[in-house]
Amino acid sequence: MTQKSTLSSERPLSPHLGIYRWQLTMTMSILHRMTGAALAVGTALLVGWLWAAAYNASCFAGIHVFLISPLGKLMLMGWSFAFYFHLCNGVRHLGWDIGKGFEIPDAYRSGWAVVAVSLVLTLLTWAKLWGLL
Amino acid sequence: MNRSELRTPLAKVRGLGSAKDGTEHFIWQRITAIVLIPLTLWFVWSLLDLAVHSDQIKIALWLSSGFNATALIVMLIALFYHAKLGLQVIIEDYIHAPLYKYSCLLLNIVLMYGFAAISVLAVLKLHFRVGL
Numbered sequence: 617m618t619q620k621s622t623l624s625s626e627r628p629l630s631p632h633l634g635i636y637r638w639q640l641t642m643t644m645s646i647l648h649r650m651t652g653a654a655l656a657v658g659t660a661l662l663v664g665w666l667w668a669a670a671y672n673a674s675c676f677a678g679i680h681v682f683l684i685s686p687l688g689k690l691m692l693m694g695w696s697f698a699f700y701f702h703l704c705n706g707v708r709h710l711g712w713d714i715g716k717g718f719e720i721p722d723a724y725r726s727g728w729a730v731v732a733v734s735l736v737l738t739l740l741t742w743a744k745l746w747g748l749l
Numbered sequence: 750m751n752r753s754e755l756r757t758p759l760a761k762v763r764g765l766g767s768a769k770d771g772t773e774h775f776i777w778q779r780i781t782a783i784v785l786i787p788l789t790l791w792f793v794w795s796l797l798d799l800a801v802h803s804d805q806i807k808i809a810l811w812l813s814s815g816f817n818a819t820a821l822i823v824m825l826i827a828l829f830y831h832a833k834l835g836l837q838v839i840i841e842d843y844i845h846a847p848l849y850k851y852s853c854l855l856l857n858i859v860l861m862y863g864f865a866a867i868s869v870l871a872v873l874k875l876h877f878r879v880g881l
Contacts, residue, residue, distance in 0.1 A: 649839060652832075652835045652836075652839075653835075653836065653839060655832070656832040656835065656836055656861075659828065659829070659832060659864055660864070662868065663864045663867055663868045663871075666867075666868045666871040666872060666875075667867055667868070667871045669805050669808045669809075669871065669875060670805075670870075670871035670872075670874040670875050671871065671874070673805060676805055683800075696793075699789070699793065703785075703786065703789065703790070706782050706786075707786070709782075710779065710782065710783070713779060741793070741797065744797050745797060745800075
């Protein structure tokens, strides 16, 4: 037992997340998960909206009032960005699945492209909603 | 002699390893992802027109089209299956206490399949305009 614990204490430790230099790629990785989870939570709203449209007029009106309130709009903005980010980064993942874009410069280039495209699509969506387009 | 020492290494790991359906999970996550790319973009862009002056008759009119209703139902099924697969991995990665983990995995299945059933039923009702 003692021999085993001595051995394991002499082994090099994998660096903990806390001392890693920040990298775009690791942020994209965890954001993909977080946006996926946020979108899954947001599906409750989609289900409620469709159900109310089909079955409950007053509930539908209530959901609409909430969605156009400042808090509702803020949630929709976050949700729309999460949607575009998860979609664009998902395409990046599909590229990796077929073996494309694994080189480190490529991973950074596609990473920044995902950030840019998802921000632009979010802005275009809200410009369209506010009648600017 | 301890009873556990009499067990073969194989006996010790039986039932602890892969359920041998990991590849199926991976493949369906990709299939639903690919299907969802055009369908969710189409749905979100349709919503931009629908949601601004959102009313039930407008949604029912939009869903009276067989194409729209069918595409939305396919999107909902792919969406909730994709969400179920993704949330399952998150639960498996972060929750380790067996009772808590299996409760969450079960809840995930019940919620996502339940959401799919409710939303598909709502689309069908709006499409056929039962009682509207």
